[in-house]
Amino acid sequence: MTSTMKSMWAANKERVLFVVSTALLLAGIIAWSLSASATSAGLWITGTVLGLVFSLAWTIQAVRAGQWSVDVIAVLGLAGALAVNEPFAGAMITVMLASGQLLEARASARARRELSLLIQRAPRTARRRSEEAVTEVPVADVVAGDRLLVGTGEVVPVDGRLLSTAVLDESALTGEPLPVERVTGEDIRSGVVNAGPPLDLLTTAIAAESTYAGVVRLVEQAKASSAPFVRTADRFAIIFVPLTLLLAGLSWALSGDAVRAVAVLVVATPCPLLLAAPIAIMSGISRAAHLGVVIKGGGALEALAGGQIMLFDKTGTLTQGRPVLAEVILAHGYEADDVLRLAASLDQVSPHVLASAIVTGGTRRGLVLQMPENVEEVHGYGLEGTVDGRRIRLGKASWTVGENSPADTPPWVRQARRRADLDGSLTVFISIDGKPAGAFLLQDAIRPDAPRMVRALRTAGLTRVVLVTGDRAETADMVGRIVGVDAVLADRDPAAKLAAIEHESARGSTIMVGDGVNDAPALAAAGVGVALAARGATASSEAADVVLTVDRIDVLGDAILIARRSKRIALQSVLVGMGLSVVAMMAAALGFLPPAVGALVQEVIDLMAIGIALRAVLPGAVHTISMPAADIATAIRLRTEHDATLPLIEQIRLVADGLSSLDCDVSPVKSLLHSLETELLPHERADEKLLLPLVDRALGSSDATAAMSRTHAEIEHQVAQLARLVHILEGHPAQPEDAIELRRLLYGLYAILRLHNAQEEEGAFSLVPDAALRSKASP
Numbered sequence: 001m002t003s004t005m006k007s008m009w010a011a012n013k014e015r016v017l018f019v020v021s022t023a024l025l026l027a028g029i030i031a032w033s034l035s036a037s038a039t040s041a042g043l044w045i046t047g048t049v050l051g052l053v054f055s056l057a058w059t060i061q062a063v064r065a066g067q068w069s070v071d072v073i074a075v076l077g078l079a080g081a082l083a084v085n086e087p088f089a090g091a092m093i094t095v096m097l098a099s100g101q102l103l104e105a106r107a108s109a110r111a112r113r114e115l116s117l118l119i120q121r122a123p124r125t126a127r128r129r130s131e132e133a134v135t136e137v138p139v140a141d142v143v144a145g146d147r148l149l150v151g152t153g154e155v156v157p158v159d160g161r162l163l164s165t166a167v168l169d170e171s172a173l174t175g176e177p178l179p180v181e182r183v184t185g186e187d188i189r190s191g192v193v194n195a196g197p198p199l200d201l202l203t204t205a206i207a208a209e210s211t212y213a214g215v216v217r218l219v220e221q222a223k224a225s226s227a228p229f230v231r232t233a234d235r236f237a238i239i240f241v242p243l244t245l246l247l248a249g250l251s252w253a254l255s256g257d258a259v260r261a262v263a264v265l266v267v268a269t270p271c272p273l274l275l276a277a278p279i280a281i282m283s284g285i286s287r288a289a290h291l292g293v294v295i296k297g298g299g300a301l302e303a304l305a306g307g308q309i310m311l312f313d314k315t316g317t318l319t320q321g322r323p324v325l326a327e328v329i330l331a332h333g334y335e336a337d338d339v340l341r342l343a344a345s346l347d348q349v350s351p352h353v354l355a356s357a358i359v360t361g362g363t364r365r366g367l368v369l370q371m372p373e374n375v376e377e378v379h380g381y382g383l384e385g386t387v388d389g390r391r392i393r394l395g396k397a398s399w400t401v402g403e404n405s406p407a408d409t410p411p412w413v414r415q416a417r418r419r420a421d422l423d424g425s426l427t428v429f430i431s432i433d434g435k436p437a438g439a440f441l442l443q444d445a446i447r448p449d450a451p452r453m454v455r456a457l458r459t460a461g462l463t464r465v466v467l468v469t470g471d472r473a474e475t476a477d478m479v480g481r482i483v484g485v486d487a488v489l490a491d492r493d494p495a496a497k498l499a500a501i502e503h504e505s506a507r508g509s510t511i512m513v514g515d516g517v518n519d520a521p522a523l524a525a526a527g528v529g530v531a532l533a534a535r536g537a538t539a540s541s542e543a544a545d546v547v548l549t550v551d552r553i554d555v556l557g558d559a560i561l562i563a564r565r566s567k568r569i570a571l572q573s574v575l576v577g578m579g580l581s582v583v584a585m586m587a588a589a590l591g592f593l594p595p596a597v598g599a600l601v602q603e604v605i606d607l608m609a610i611g612i613a614l615r616a617v618l619p620g621a622v623h624t625i626s627m628p629a630a631d632i633a634t635a636i637r638l639r640t641e642h643d644a645t646l647p648l649i650e651q652i653r654l655v656a657d658g659l660s661s662l663d664c665d666v667s668p669v670k671s672l673l674h675s676l677e678t679e680l681l682p683h684e685r686a687d688e689k690l691l692l693p694l695v696d697r698a699l700g701s702s703d704a705t706a707a708m709s710r711t712h713a714e715i716e717h718q719v720a721q722l723a724r725l726v727h728i729l730e731g732h733p734a735q736p737e738d739a740i741e742l743r744r745l746l747y748g749l750y751a752i753l754r755l756h757n758a759q760e761e762e763g764a765f766s767l768v769p770d771a772a773l774r775s776k777a778s779p
Contacts, residue, residue: 014098014102015102017050017054017098017102018095018098018099018102020047020050021047021050021051021091021094021095021097021098022095022098024043024044024046024047024050024091024094025043025044025047025091025092025094025095027043028040028041028043028044028047028087028088028091031043041087043091044087044088044090044091045082045087045090045091047087047090047091047094047095048078048081048082048087048090048091048093048094049082050094051074051078051090051091051093051094051097051098052075052078052079052082052090052094054097054098055074055075055078055097056075059072059075072241073240073241073244073245073265073268074093074097076245076248076265077089077090077093077262077265077266077268078090078093078094080258080261080262080265080266080595081093081262081266081595083258083262084258084259084262084595086259086262086266086594086595086596088596088599089262089266089595089596089598089599092266092599092600092602092603093266093599096602096603096606123139123154123155123157124138124139125137125138125139125157126138126139126142126146126148126157126158127148127149127150127151128142128146128147128148128149129147129148129149129200130147134149139157139158139207140206140207140208142157142158142203142206142207143203143206144203144204144205144206145202145203146202146203147163147200147201147202147203148160148200148201148202148203149198149199149200149201150194150198150199150200150201151194151198152194152195152196152197152198153193153194153195154193154194155190155191155192155193155194156168156188156189156190156191156192156193156194156201157190157207157210158190158203158204158205158206158207158210159187159188159189159190159203159204159205159209159210160187160188160201160202160203160204160205161186161187161188161201161202161204162182162186162187162188162199162200162201162202163199163200163201163202164199164200165181165182165196165199165380166181166182166188166194166196166199167179167180167181167182167194167195167196167197167380168180168181168182168188168192168193168194168195168196169192169193169194169195169353170189170192170193179195179196179353179354181196187204188201189210190207190210191210195352195353196379196380197379197380240268240578243582244264244265244268244585247264247268247585247586247589248261248262248264248265248268248589249261250589251264251588251589251590255591257591259594259595260588260589260591262595263588263589263593263594263595263598264585264588264589266588266595266598266599266602267581267584267585267587267588267593267598267599267601267602267605268581268585276570276573276574276577276606276609276610276612276613277570277571277573277574277613278298279573279610279613279614279616280566280567280569280570280573280613280614280615280616281298281301281302281566281567281570281616282298283566283569283613283614283616283617284301284562284563284565284566284567284616285297285298285301285566286617287562287566287616287617288301288558288559288562288563291550291555291558291559291562292548292549292550292555293546293547293548293549293550293555293556293558293559294546294547294548294549295545295546295559295563296544296545296546296547297545299545300528300545300546301563301566301567302563302567303509303527303528303545304511304528304545304546304559304560304563305560305563305564305566305567306509306527306567307462307509307510307511307527307528307560308461308462308463308464308507308508308509308510309462309463309464309465309466309504309505309507309508309509309510309511310457310462310464310465310466310510310511310513311465311466311467311468311500311501311504311510311511311512311513311522311526312465312466312467312468312485312512312513312514313468313469313497313512313513313514313515313519313522314467314469314471314475314476314479315444315469315471315515316514316515316532317447317513317514317515317532317553318446318447318450318467318479318483318553319444319445319446319447319450319479320444320445320446320447321444321515322353322356322357322444323353323354323357323426323442323443323444324357324360324361324442324443324444324445325340325357325358325360325361325440325441325442326423326425326441326442326443326445327419327425327440327441327650328340328438328439328440328441328647328650329412329415329416329419329438329439329440329441330412330437330438330654331410331412331435331436331437331438332412334432334437334438336438336647336650336651336654337365337367337647339430339432339437339438340358340361340362340365340367340440340647341362341367341368341369342387342388342390342392342430342432343358343362343392343394343428343430343440344358344359344361344362344363344367344369345362345369345370345371345372345387345388345392346372346375346383346385346387346392346394347359347383347394348369348371348372349371349372349375349385350377350383352383354426354428354442355383355394357442358394358428358440358442361440364643365643365644365646365647366640366643366644370387370388372385372386372387372392373385373386373387374386378395378399381395381396381398381399382394382395382396382399382400382428383395390432390433391432391433391434392430392431392432393430393431394428394429394430395428395429396429397413397417397427397429397439399429400429400430400431400436401413401429401431401436402436410436412438412439413429413436413439416429416439416441419441420441423441423443424443424472424474424475425441425442425443426441426442426443427439427440427441427442428440428442446479446482446483447552447553447766448761448762448765448766449552449553449554449762449766450482450483450553451482451483451484451762452554452762452763452766453483453553453554453556453557454483454484454485455484456554456556456557456558457556457557457560459557460557460560460561460564461560461564462511462560463508464486464487464504464507464508465484465485465486466485466486466487466488466489466500466504467479467480467483467485467487467488467489468489468492468497468500468522469488469489469490469492470491470492470493470497471490471491472490472491473488473490473491475490476488476489476490477490494519494520494521494522495521497519497521497522498521498522498525500522501522501525501526502525505526505527509527509528510526510527510528511526511527511528511529511530512525512526512528512529512530513530513531513532513553513556514529514530514531514532515531515532519531523544528545528546529544529545529546530544530545530546530547530548530556531544531546531547531548532547532548532551532553546559552766554766565616566616569612569613569615569616570613570616572612573609573610573612573613574609576608576609576612577605577606577608577609577612580605580608580609581602581605584598584601584602584605627694627698627767627768631694631697631698632768634690634691634694635691635694635764635765635767635768636768638683638686638687638690638691639765639768641683641686642683642687642757642760642765644679644683645679645680645683646757648675648676648679648680649680649750649753649754649757651672651675652672652676652746652749652750652753653746653747653750655668655669655672655746656742656743656746656747656750659739659742659743659746660739664734664735664736664738664739664742665734666726666729666734666738666742669722669726669742669746670726672746673719673722673723673726676719676722677719677723680715680719680753681715681716681719684712684715684716685712687708687712687760688709688712691760691764692705692708692709692764694764695708695763695764695767698767699767704763705763705764707759707763708756708759708760708763708764711752711755711756711759712756714752715749715752715753715756718745718748718749718752719749721745722742722745722746722749725738725741725742725745
């Protein structure tokens with residue numbers, strides 16, 4: 001048999017066995033109905049022998065693996081049927097076995113944890129620089145001390161030391177999504193991507209000893225250490241097999257009739273285990289797939305159902321995994337919308353990830369962008385071009401604002417840098433017609449559905465939730481506090497994540513969630529690995545048992561509920577089926593069920609067990625919210641209005657910052673108050689009238705919106721207080737204490753609005769299907 005034929009047979013042997021055994025049984029029944037007894041007996045004997053060969057092979061395989069197997073009962077039943085001349089019973093057993101094997105193969109076949117994507121990403125060649133030229137060589141030929149040229153967008157092939165400045169995407173190793181700048185002389189690791197201009201590298205290690213090769217080895221080691229999941233059938237076999245053999249032996253010994261023993265073995269054939277349980281598991285897998293959760297087989301589903309401890313990577317799982325515009329800081333005399341419109345217009349032609357964040361920030365605020373002209377990219381500094389007749393520069397502060405001593409640095413620049421340091425943000429500065437105009441703060445924002453997802457996990461029965469990330473402790477702690485985890489493990493490289501999995505596994509069954517190459521070892525080592533692949537398959541999805549194909553993680557709690565319900569139904573079907581089988585075994589032992597009738601009775605028991613298992617097809621309790629189309633449309637419209645108020649909220653802080661106790665000019669406050677009364681308050685009232693009832697309907701309770709309703713009232717109260725104070729100051733020169741009071745009110749209103757926006761993002765807009773919001777956000 002050729003290798004191709006062998007692989008085809010391995011992939012289809014269960015189907016072939018089912019088709020052939022069923023055909024033999026039916027053909028024998030037809031022959032028997034035509035009074036061709038010899039022919040029917042020959043067909044049934046052939047079917048019985050076929051089943052005996054396969055069940056014997058499965059039993060030997062289980063014994064070699066050191067496992068109890070219910071297949072031994074089938075071997076004895078089939079052999080006994082032949083011995084006592086009950087070929088019909090034997091053929092029935094073969095069909096039952098074939099059916100169970102076919103369903104089990106489809107239900108529990110696990111996707112191979114290949115590292116194809118991880119391996120494909122590893123560079124095969126490197127460009128070695130010499131005095132004469134740059135030559136391409138196999139990466140295995142690179143030695144320490146070579147000078148390499150790494151082009152834009154290329155993966156660094158080996159560990160080395162920079163001979164020039166570089167901008168690197170290190171997310172593959174650290175999980176941190178924002179590009180970082182490295183200076184000449186810094187050591188960098190293989191596996192990172194050159195996100196800037198071509199760089200020169202002095203190699204310090206060969207490929208086999210470099211960081212990226214170590215990640216591959218970690219995945220392979222973790223895979224090797226993962227114990228296979230023990231099948232439910234094997235656990236039941238420990239009790240059921242000895243019980244069956246004992247009862248069959250006693251019936252033979254006491255009655256002296258071998259037919260009774262065979263009848264016991266026939267009705268004991270464990271088809272509720274082989275049929276009903278896989279059907280329930282398959283139904284659970286199907287239900288999860290409807291939510292966008294791909295569970296790779298029955299073993300993965302059972303392991304997911306038994307999970308007790310959840311570990312999350314931060315970037316791309318609890319956070320969005322890409323930078324978003326968080327704040328615009330302005331130089332004196334500039335408007336936020338105008339500065340953002342010009343920057344977003346210029347960045348339309350840039351493929352840089354930070355440019356995408358600025359463009360998205362502009363379109364989300366409803367700004368009309370123009371195509372830039374005369375665009376030039378200055379490597380290592382930024383982008384320059386003409387928009388609406390004005391020359392725009394975007395990039396580093398030294399290029400846009402200019403080099404200044406600390407004493408000469410404008411206050412707004414110091415403010416931007418301070419806030420970036422406090423929040424762990426990146427800054428992009430802008431100049432307009434050669435004059436510094438402002439700065440954009442970019443952050444990896446927390447997913448709005450993450451806190452609700454953690455609460456859903458606890459409701460589903462998870463006892464511990466841990467955040468484990470390669471990011472710095474300050475950022476990780478902030479994310480952990482907001483989403484509500486039990487522990488935060490920061491500054492963890494792939495090896496340290498693997499150690500964390502091993503440590504947490506001592507507490508209970510673990511589930512690891514991640515989306516990057518750096519998460520692959522931990523995903524492979526955990527009891528269950530869950531990968532997010534909505535933005536493309538990665539090595540993590542290859543190493544995972546469960547893959548989320550939707551860009552939201554609140555469905556994970558639902559997947560666990562589905563897994564637990566499916567496992568519970570599978571267990572119920574097994575217990576009912578096996579219980580009835582025990583009753584039938586007792587009847588057969590007493591001589592009330594001959595083998596042929598016993599085979600038919602066992603088929604009835606199977607149908608009952610399967611009927612119980614099919615309950616798993618029906619929907620169960622889940623946390624995923626289903627909203628009517630009209631409510632989705634309303635939520636999207638209110639989200640658009642919500643986004644339009646963001647610049648106004650930032651204006652509150654800017655006006656407060658500009659108030660001086662020495663020269664208190666309240667005219668900006670008056671202008672701001674007019675905007676609050678005519679733009680902000682009508683939107684908040686619309687939210688109270690339309691959005692909160694919508695959320696109440698979706699969640700089936702008004703408790704979730706009580707806090708948002710309270711902040712609506714507080715916003716109204718704060719704006720009313722501001723209006724009264726402005727009215728009091730009307731016609732009177734403002735005093736220093738008036739400026740202090742105005743600042744207090746404005747900063748308080750700003751803080752409440754920031755909190756309220758976070759509440760709406762998490763509690764309301766995160767309920768809207770992400771595809772609907774993405775289509776709304778598209779320019």
